[in-house]
Amino acid sequence: MRPSKVKNNEAIAAIRDVFREQGFDGASLTLLAEATGLQRASLYHRFPDGKDGMAMAVIDNVADYLEREVFASLESGGTWQDRLGVMCEQLDAYYNGGQTLCLLSAFSFGSVPEQVRLKARRMIGRWQDCLVVLAVDAGQSEAHAQILAEQILVEIQGGLILATLMNNIAPFQRVLNRLPKLLSETSEHNPSG
Amino acid sequence: MRPSKVKNNEAIAAIRDVFREQGFDGASLTLLAEATGLQRASLYHRFPDGKDGMAMAVIDNVADYLEREVFASLESGGTWQDRLGVMCEQLDAYYNGGQTLCLLSAFSFGSVPEQVRLKARRMIGRWQDCLVVLAVDAGQSEAHAQILAEQILVEIQGGLILATLMNNIAPFQRVLNRLPKLLSETSEHNPSG
DNA sequence: GTCTATATTTTGATAGAC
């Protein structure tokens, strides 16, 4: 078969970045074509389901990345500090230090296909489960680990939104920096020994 | 002049809700017209600058609301607990308990006019300033109050995103519930007496 | 102030040559 002009992974990364900046509805086929370096018709060859298919491919791609580079580490055998450190490094790179919004929040608005929304929901649930394991290893009770895992996701998402709104990465950086303390503090409501 | 079919405030509220659900680019004139009960051409009569003008009107409207119902209280003379309580009640109502996303995050994606982005930035800055006043009154040092004010905004925005992603208002409710504790805790890095 | 009708551009998507 004819050689591809652009590798599939590169195309998906470009498409992903357009979705993250423009949201689902703002990501027009023209913008997506420009970002990939392909013509619109060529995008339909790779993604026969059009924009919906691209959104699915992108979210699957992100799920694979998180599973490989973040969740695997969170569930691995090192110290909880080291595993948290790996996550923060990965997220700092993935979100460009806080200059790039999260695909999951981009897909919270507009006419995103239901299948994509469900995959996003499963992904955030899986992420929380991994963070619960981490929090338990950090000495938290199972109940409080659930709350802490949720709070970590809240702060990451909120930190990205605030960094974008303020045009300043500091809020996101401060979120990453306070995660170790958050996990090591004991709660008076949920003492964990 | 001919009587208005719909009051301006009602129209703006309807437009605002469409923007919050659909984002800027997902909010088509057709959707906006349906939500207001007006025809597209009538929207252009009220907002000669079209969608950009509607976004401006909406963000001005939200700025007025926050100033009146939230910031005024944060800077008032009651106890910090009472003033925080007022803010949480107002936000809980405004965000529908966590079922509705924030206009500010909706306007973080896509082809939002630069003027609107700047107004959003000023609004979040003003909000942070008011929260700093609150945190200082809660006994925090000026430096730590800045950080706490930022964290509160981070958690509110993140809580809304997570509640939407998970289709569950609990994360947002937990954010509101932990704000009093957040403000009353002393930081070892920034002791405030 | 609201409406119907219409103009224009952009969008998502397909057909078919190479």
Next chain:
DNA sequence: GTCTATCAAAATATAGAC
């Protein structure tokens, strides 16, 4: 696998009657 050309639908926006 990529492209040019094209389509139908939907988008933003305007004109003018009432």
